[in-house]
Structures are given as structure tokens and as C-alpha cells.
Amino acid sequence: MTTQHNVTTSTEISDFLLNCFVRSPSWQLWLSLPLSLLFLLAMGANATLLVTIRMEASLHQPMYYLLSLLSMLDMVLCLTVIPKVLAIFWFDLRSISFSACFLQMYIMNSFLAMESCTFMVMAYDRYVAICHPLRYPSIINDQFVGKAAIFILARNVLLTMPIPILAAWLHYCRRNVIENCICANMSVSTLSCDDVTINRIYQFAGGWTLLGSDLILIFLSYTLILRAVLRLKAEGAVAKALSTCGSHFILILFFSTILLVFVLTHVAKKKVFPEVPALLNVLHHVIPAALNPIVYGVRTQEIKQGIQRLLRKAW
Known part of the structure; x- marks a missing residue:
């Protein structure tokens, strides 16, 4: 019996179809150009940042190692989502295999959680740098970065693994058209x-436990930083202290704002066009990735000088 797109058993499913703006072909055309430019910018800027930190000995410090980790996470997220979206826009390649769909789901959930956790560790780094500057070298060192990287990887790899497993165990018997540009858990x-109550509960509980705890700790770190900064009496000390964590705060703002807008739009999905949540889902994987290295390159003098030296060597 030939396998059809509308199948009768979960074992017969060979693919899903991503319904990515197919009802709005003009949207596909207009979105493909800025999306492809953002993708190239994200990949190029993050690659430049990674090479700069790798080549410049002066940047071999814990804070920049954490920034390198953030760049690698951004690049993986972009590569997981954007090429497939552009393939749909340009070549109508809407089909995605069963295994590829759940792999994409796992990478998106785990790497977004890793990115959030990295921001939290970076906030702790800034807290120690400003509130306990004399102890900073003994607390934030290469060993700390190694342990932090293991924690970021282990926590999020393990706690997000049930999301695609629970989704893959479900019985798909009628539809295989995903009303989204990506294999988001609940869209699939x-x-x-079957009853998807467990999937909903785990997605909600896991998401708010991981991202929520990170945001609370980030907020606590910056509250303590602000309190310490306001106590500084030396002239220019406040501005200098705030500038050391300004870039980091801007990046967290990008990450959390887009995530918050997506959540609110998803909650109010009956009141907005269905394309809006799908668009925000895609943009959340590329806009922070494109802006993160640019913000650090513009606001961090050491990185700016390192890039300039590399460019002079290249020419």
C-alpha cells in the first residue's frame, strides 16, 4: 500500500509538510530577501567574532570564552531553521522527514535553553566583576568557564530531551501539515x-523552569550590580561600571523581548493573523544571532581593536 501524506498510522508517516506562508506567496517573496540578509549577517558576524577571539591572545579571557559559546549556539540555531525556511520560500520544498522534524525540534529547544543559560552565567560574570572586583580573577577563571560550559550543556540537553521524545511517541493518523515554518513542539x-496534555504540561513546565529561572537570576544579578554601582563615589566610576555590562544587558533585552512578544502573540493567536506567530518564531532564531556579535563589536573596545588588527593583517 503506497504511503500517502494523510496517513492512517504513525509508523507509515514518512514526512510532514511545513505550511510556511504558502497562502501568502507575496509574503514569501518579500520576506526571503531580508531573511537571507539577516542569515548571512548572523553567520558572518558570529564567525568573525569567533576568529577574532581565537586569534587575539588579549581576548583569551573567561568573558570572551562565554561570548564564543554564545556565538556558536547562535550559529547552530540559524543553521537549524533559516536554510529550510528559505528552501520553502524559493523552491517550495515544504516536506521534512519524520526524523528531521523531531531533530530540529530538539535542537531548537535545547539550544535556546543553552543560550538563556549562557546569558545567566554571563550575568554572574558581570556581577562578580563589579561587586567583587578583587576576587574576580580567583572566581572567574578558565576552570569556572569549563564547569559552566558542562553545566549549560548537561542541564539543557537532558531536560529538553523529553520534548521531541514525547512528540515522536504520539500516534499521527490524519494530518501531516504543520501550520508553521518550523517543527515547533505544539505545532507538530x-x-x-492522541491526547497531548502531557506534551503541553512538559513544554510549559520545562520552558518556564529553564528560561524563567535564568531570567530571575539575571534580574537578581543586575539588581545587585545596580545597587553596587549607585554606591560608587569616584568620579566616572558609575559610567565605567555600567559600560562593562551594557552590551550584555542589551543582548538579554533582544533575546527576552522577542521571546515575550512571541509568547504573548501565541496566547492571543485567535486575535492575530496565523502568519504572525510563525514569523516571530523564525525571527527569534535569527535576529538575536545577527545582533549579538554586532552589539559586542561596537560596544566592546577590545573586540573592536581585535577585529581591526585582523583586518589589517588580512590586507
Whole structure:
């Protein structure tokens, strides 16, 4: 019996179809250009930042190692989502295999959680640098970065693994058209004939436990930083202290604002066009990735000088 797109058993499913703005072909055309430019910018800027930190001995410090980790996470997220979206826009390649869909789901969930956790560790780094400057070299060192990287990887790899596993165990018997540009957990799970209550609960509980705890700790770190900064009496000390964590705060603002807008739009999905949540889902994987290295390159003098030296060597 030939396998059809509308299948009768979960074992017969060979692919899903991503319904990415297919009802709005003009949107596909207009979105493809800025999306491809953002993708190239994200990949190029993050690669430049990684090479600069790798080549410049003066940047071999814990803060820049954490920034390198953030750049690598951004690049993986971009490569997981954007090429497939552009393939749909340009070549109508909407089909995605069963295994590829759940792999994409896992990478998106785990790497977004890793990025949030990295921001939290970077906030702690800034807290120690400003509130305990004399102890900074003994607390924030290469060993700390190694342990932090293991924690970021282990926590988020393990706690996000049940999301695609629970979704893959569901029985898909009627529909295989995903009303999204990516294999988001609930966009896929709601296609099944089974009860998805457990999937919803784990997605909600896991997401708010991981991202929520990170945001609380980030907020606490910056509250303590602000309190310490306001106590500084030396002339220019406040401005200097704030400038050391200004870039980091801007990046967190980008990350959390887009995530918050997406969550609010998803909650109010009956009141907005269905394309809006799908668009925000895609943009959340590329805009922070494009802006993160630019913000650090513009606001951090050491990185700016390192890039300039590399460019002079290249020419």
C-alpha cells in the first residue's frame, strides 16, 4: 500500500509538510530577501567574532570564552531553521522527514535553553566583576568557564530531551501539515490523534523552569550590580561600571523581548493573523544571532581593536 501524506498510522508517516506562508506567496517573496540578509549577517558576524577571539591572545579571557559559546549556539540555531525556511520560500520544498522534524525540534529547544543559560552565567560574570572586583580573577577563571560550559550543556540537553521524545511517541493518523515554518513542539503534537496534555504540561513546565529561572537570576544579578554601582563615589566610576555590562544587558533585552512578544502573540493567536506567530518564531532564531556579535563589536573596545588588527593583517 503506497504511503500517502494523510496517513492512517504513525509508523507509515514518512514526512510532514511545513505550511510556511504558502497562502501568502507575496509574503514569501518579500520576506526571503531580508531573511537571507539577516542569515548571512548572523553567520558572518558570529564567525568573525569567533576568529577574532581565537586569534587575539588579549581576548583569551573567561568573558570572551562565554561570548564564543554564545556565538556558536547562535550559529547552530540559524543553521537549524533559516536554510529550510528559505528552501520553502524559493523552491517550495515544504516536506521534512519524520526524523528531521523531531531533530530540529530538539535542537531548537535545547539550544535556546543553552543560550538563556549562557546569558545567566554571563550575568554572574558581570556581577562578580563589579561587586567583587578583587576576587574576580580567583572566581572567574578558565576552570569556572569549563564547569559552566558542562553545566549549560548537561542541564539543557537532558531536560529538553523529553520534548521531541514525547512528540515522536504520539500516534499521527490524519494530518501531516504543520501550520508553521518550523517543527515547533505544539505545532507538530496537535496533529496527532492522541491526547497531548502531557506534551503541553512538559513544554510549559520545562520552558518556564529553564528560561524563567535564568531570567530571575539575571534580574537578581543586575539588581545587585545596580545597587553596587549607585554606591560608587569616584568620579566616572558609575559610567565605567555600567559600560562593562551594557552590551550584555542589551543582548538579554533582544533575546527576552522577542521571546515575550512571541509568547504573548501565541496566547492571543485567535486575535492575530496565523502568519504572525510563525514569523516571530523564525525571527527569534535569527535576529538575536545577527545582533549579538554586532552589539559586542561596537560596544566592546577590545573586540573592536581585535577585529581591526585582523583586518589589517588580512590586507
